[in-house]
Amino acid sequence: MIRLLRFLSPYKGRAAAMLLLLFLQVLGTLYIPTLTADIVNRGIVTGDLDHIWRVGGFMLLAAILTAGVSVAVTYLTTWIFSIMGRDIRNALFQKSQSLSLNEFNRFGTASMITRCTNDITQIQQAYMAAIEMLLPAPVMTVAGLILAFSKDTLLAFSIIGAMLVVCLFAFLVSRKALPMFARLQSLLDRFTRVLRENLTGIRVIRAFNRSDSEKERVDQTFTDYAETAIRINKIFAAMMPVILIIMNFCTLLIIGAGGQRVAAGRMQIGDIMALIEYAMLILYYLIMGIMVFMIFPRAQSCANRVSEVLSVQPEAPGTPRSHRDSNEAASPARLELCNVTFQYQGAEEPVLNNISFSAHKGQTTAIIGGTGSGKSTVASLIPRFYDIQSGTIRIDGRNIRHMPKRELRDKIGYVPQKAFLFSGTILDNFLHGKKDAGMEEIRHAAQVAQISDFIDSLESGYQTCVSQGGSNFSGGQRQRLSIARALVKRPEIYIFDDSFSALDFKTDARLRAALREEVRDAAVILVAQRISTIMDADQIVVLDEGRVAGTGTHRELMESCQVYQQIAQSQLSEEELA
Ligand SMILES: Nc1ncnc2c1ncn2[C@@H]1O[C@H](COP(=O)(O)OP(=O)(O)OP(=O)(O)O)[C@@H](O)[C@H]1O
Ligand SMILES: [Mg+2]
Incomplete structure (x- = not known):
């Protein structure tokens, strides 16, 4: 994956703009709960309507700006990685044209097609997910935790506790899911090969009355692929509710413990709301980050397959020589x-x-x-x-x-x-x-x-x-x-x-x-x-x-x-x- 980043170099400017906007988006997202806390603490609790209007207006502005920034981030990310996909495809195609037939046969037509189509799509998606989900995660976590600690130390620690539980759970899930992702890609290769063979060899298959047995073979490859995909999705389906439960527990904890603190006058009610939002944001980005980690190995194997083709040294292109060398004697033969x-x-x-x-x-x-x-x-x-x-x-x-x-x-x-x-x-x-x-x-x-x-x-x-x-x-x-x-x-x-x-x-x-x-x-x-x-x-x-x-x-x-x-x-x- 890293090696393919060189395809970004023509678009350095835009990539930098994308990163900057991404950072602003994270800050905007975190700023809004702080404003919420402020409205509640200083507006609602004291009944200061002016304050509510002022901060509320400010909040609306922040929300609109953040939304605008995230649209720009999505646009830039999509643009950059679509163009990058095009460039990699072009490079791969150019390469396939320059390969000797020996080299080409080594990869095979079916695999070459998968590499040019699906593999590159996987790589594009992984990069996009990484930018939108993985990159903001550390900033979000660090900034969110700092803000949470500024509100209440004990409750901030409970957010850290929830994070640890999520990480442990994700570790267990990924141990099961990762090998399946790797398998999915090789199944896809097989599926393209069998499909291609059947579509190009349709006459022979019919003439030899092999339609039924071929149908079985094709069906088997489709089934294998589908079954693996379903198993992966089941794991993710099971993962979602568990994570929601963890998040809800965390909310409960904050409300419960926070309520006692408010009653004891050690904390303000708006801070509870802010803390809940910080917790949700931190956990959301953590989970998304983990998901990206899971799709990464698959994208990595796609990237390896693409790099494998790109790194083949084309055989000597022919070194032009203006004069004949010693054994290139003038010969009457064409x-x-x-x-x-x-x-x-x-x-x-x-x-x-x-x-x-x-x-x-x-x-x-x-x-x-x-x-x-x-x-x-x-x-x-x-x-x-x-x-x-x-x-x-x-x-x-x-x-x-x-x-x-x-x-x-x-x-x-x-x-x-x-x-x-x-x-x-x-x-x-x-x-x-x-x-x-x-x-x-x-x-x-x-x-x-x-x-x-x-x-x-x-x-x-x-x-x-x-x-x-x-x-x-x-x-x-x-x-x-x-x-x-x-x-x-x-x-x-x-x-x-x-x-x-x-x-x-x-x-x-x-x-x-x-x-x-x-x-x-x-x-x-x-x-x-x-x-x-x-x-x-x-x-x-x-x-x-x-x-x-x-x-x-x-x-x-x-x-x-x-x-x-x-x-x-x-x-x-x-x-x-x-
Ligand atoms: N791409 C390839 N990879 C490996 N072996 C090959 C390949 N192409 C041909 N061969 C082998 O090389 C040998 C010669 O094949 P070639 O196609 O040159 O024969 P031919 O004289 O043209 O035969 P025909 O008259 O049937 O066309 C065959 O034994 C074949 O199995
Ligand atoms: Mg021949």
Whole structure:
């Protein structure tokens, strides 16, 4: 919690004003009972109407001022912590964007969402409660006690006695409630995860007739959360009456003992009223302070979760170098992988071992291999979604580690294996490739991607709405739309990760023919499962269990590479093989 206070630094002035006003509010609140005592003692008892009017007017003024000040305090507190919440959310989001996928996967999407939403809300609420309830408590207690002692020593001690009883009781309650608060947060995480899984996987759940069992699972997480919350609330519900009883006992004591003193002429009647109000104020703030203490551990664990993300060192952003270092020799290749070895975080062994190949401008380099052989992993290393453990990847002779990520990614048009579209219009999605692309360029890209006829057939054409993830399009349409998006960008390197898999053979062939014309100046990396898609590539890299099993053209590989022959035999007819 303390570390997050740095987010307050831009608003120092307002924070100081808030503290000052808070102090005034406490003084105002304590001043009013003193005036009450004065009215009773010197006005009512002596029948001095003038005095009553004068002090009464003064009291009204004090009450109005105090009310105004507390409105200002609440306004400032809300303002400061809402803005602080916004700033922390922004920082968290920025951070999540800069994390490597390895780091991101460590937290998980569901937890990231909870951290950005609920966790920050908890932190905001705890800070606000601390300002409004906890901070005034010590001032209120000390000042209230001083005033109480000035009225009567013995009765002031009885207030202290009541405070001790409340503290003891709160200690007992918090021992029970604190672990439950901690549990609540982890239950919330689980609940978000299960809910998210169920909402995104709805089709699979229905297809496998898992609706009932999933419903049970979701229900169980909701129930666990609700039960813990109910248990906490029960404790608090039981706490309230007990505290009221303590407060009432304290009042009784003051009235009883005070009455005797008034009768004995040792005390004035108005002082009893003042003492009761001091006692109530002190106990109220004490109880509120204790409550805040109880919600603090939960907020603290939220703050830790937020800080955990914020404190991740983003991997080296790429140190720009104007000149090439000694092993960044000028190379004719646009893209070059040299002995690349890569292991996912937490995995037992590398998924890629000593991968080397180079891709040239104007040529298509295909990567083929069985499922799980590491094709997508190679594709994701080029835009540096992950950093490799050893070896080098160079673009135009420059190590990609020495390039700012933005520059690197500007050079690359990446079409992921699982086509992903953003909600908005088709046009919006194309503009993701290039912000200022003209309609001409966009139409052209759509033509090359063999999707323009389809878009033209839509009633709203390029303005057609895309729903979240692109779920209102077929798999093949999504693929072609994402291909078109990459084409709009006109990058130096294209990476198509199995992007033609959902296309029929004819569309696949037409698209590749159109693409060949289009990408003359770029290097194309084409990952595929189908031999027919890559047969006429300039170069084919065969991956097998994370190793390069062979490199060459279709003809060369048919003669030399066993893995390739097997794939070919399983897919092509005798005459095609000949
Ligand atoms: N994020 C990840 N964390 C850990 N392991 C992963 C991750 N992604 C992939 N793997 C593992 O890496 C290996 C290679 O996966 P990859 O996705 O590169 O295969 P692929 O050749 O693209 O397969 P496919 O043809 O099915 O798309 C697999 O064994 C997979 O289990
Ligand atoms: Mg893949």
